[in-house]
Amino acid sequence: MSDKLDRRKKYTRMVLKDSLIQLMNEKTFSSITVKEVCSRADINRSTFYTHFTDVLDLLYSIEAEIIEEMNKSLNAFNFAKEEESIQMTEKLLEYIKERKEIFEALLENNTGTSFEKRVMDIARRCVMNRALTANIDAASYLSTFMVSGAINVIKDWLFNDQKQSPKQMAELISQFTNKGIGSVN
Amino acid sequence: MSDKLDRRKKYTRMVLKDSLIQLMNEKTFSSITVKEVCSRADINRSTFYTHFTDVLDLLYSIEAEIIEEMNKSLNAFNFAKEEESIQMTEKLLEYIKERKEIFEALLENNTGTSFEKRVMDIARRCVMNRALTANIDAASYLSTFMVSGAINVIKDWLFNDQKQSPKQMAELISQFTNKGIGSVN
DNA sequence: GACAGTGTGTTGGATATTCAACAAACAGTT
DNA sequence: AACTGTTTGTTGAATATCCAACACACTGTC
Incomplete structure (x- = not known):
């Protein structure tokens, strides 16, 4: 599909996904916060919201x-x-x-x-x-x-x-x- | 020292360093190009020059x-x-x-x-x-x-x-x- | 010597991310 | 009920990165 994503977008989404998968291995899904995902991915929280709603x-x-x-x-x-x-x-x-x-x-x-x-x-x-x-x-x-x-x-x-x-x-x-x-x- | 670097700067420098270290394990230092380092680090070449001269x-x-x-x-x-x-x-x-x-x-x-x-x-x-x-x-x-x-x-x-x-x-x-x-x- | 191919620095505008701050919602405490 | 601490979305301005393009130097080939 739209495979021409900006390097930065690709990276941001990748680390956020990895971060969530990691966290899901450690605790229940419902206990995972946006803040937590971002801090592990080392991505600013406000950036999260430009890609995902929650x-x-x-x-x-x-x-x-x-x-x-x-x-x-x-x-x-x-x-x-x-x-x-x-x-x-x-x-x-x-x-x-x-x-x-x-x-x-x-x-x-x-x-x-x-x-x-x-x-x-x-x-x-x-x-x-x-x-x-x-x-x-x-x-x-x-x-x-x-x-x-x-x-x-x-x-x-x-x-x-x-x-x-x-x-x-x-x-x-x-x-x-x-x-x-x-x-x- | 100046430990209050922007997240992005930290990341860029880190991956560039890692990339170079990796390459040094594979070939001689003098044969390594800027382009090569950047492409492995997935960092734009022009960005390289805002951090390092060569x-x-x-x-x-x-x-x-x-x-x-x-x-x-x-x-x-x-x-x-x-x-x-x-x-x-x-x-x-x-x-x-x-x-x-x-x-x-x-x-x-x-x-x-x-x-x-x-x-x-x-x-x-x-x-x-x-x-x-x-x-x-x-x-x-x-x-x-x-x-x-x-x-x-x-x-x-x-x-x-x-x-x-x-x-x-x-x-x-x-x-x-x-x-x-x-x-x- | 002309030529194609590749790496080098550098530029300017477009785009993405950061950061600090804010108001609001919520949970737990006293 | 007031209080404390935490998470949530959202904003605007500052900053960093991307990308495409350029002129230049170098190398090897015909």
Whole structure:
């Protein structure tokens, strides 16, 4: 998209995001203040407000970044050969695992909506984005929704289990679908 | 000193210094360009010139930072108890070791002046600074010059040997002086 | 020698960030 | 209820950085 952002803007947003992710690893989302995020990022508080309205807004922008990243992964996945797909699923799982606390924060901040619904919402938005881009055929469109088939397994692994490595998980999931996370082929 | 620098200035100088140190680990000092330093630091080249005149100037500012750090170490060292001194020497040696490439660059860039002379020059400047601050007695003043007694041992360790750990070196040096790196006590 | 390619300093206007200050909302204390 | 301390948005002027452009010097190549 608008990839021609000023160096300063890029940097400011990056450190603010990093700062929030760090803090989410240390305390609950609702206890994190704007002041705290800024002081850790070493960014003036007034600058924060030129980019984001509040901490939740910042969180959403991180989420948007994740969605973009998942989009790329899913896109690449659908066009990958079968033997590469397990490896790609593994990478996607690693990516999700690293951002576990963000999903937790989104969950915490959306009381009423379940974790599954929330993740599916993100997945749906991925599909929307992908549908808008060209060269998306019906098969790959459908395959994205197949992710939901594995979502409960992933959730369990993410928040309860974690006994398997991302690699092992990727292989496990590939047994349930015919191609990694899910594709109708 | 002027510790009330603008956040932006602090950041800019920091990343430029880091960038140069990184590059010095990869190639010779004289082959490093301003453009290169800036591009790695993700800082506009014109901004570079508002802080430093050229790459050598940047290097000197790193050196100045080191000198300041050595000053602190030496000051603390002179007022430390005997049993703490070896430990402090060890820390100082670790600090020097981490910045080995800077000394090399300074050496490379001062053909004609030997390594020993160069280090002694730095040491002298430390002493000058310390002499300007209050509460420096003759003993601690003198002790700084005692560093030179161990300088050849350190040099050998730094550029040839490196078989001993900083801890072992600190103990070794303490055998040659009566208190760590050197103090008349 | 003409030429293309690259790094150097420098400039001016556009843009982003800082800083200090403010009023307002809120939580906890006495 | 008054008080203290903290966070929140917001403002305006000061400051720093960015960016694009420029002339210049240097290097290697045809």
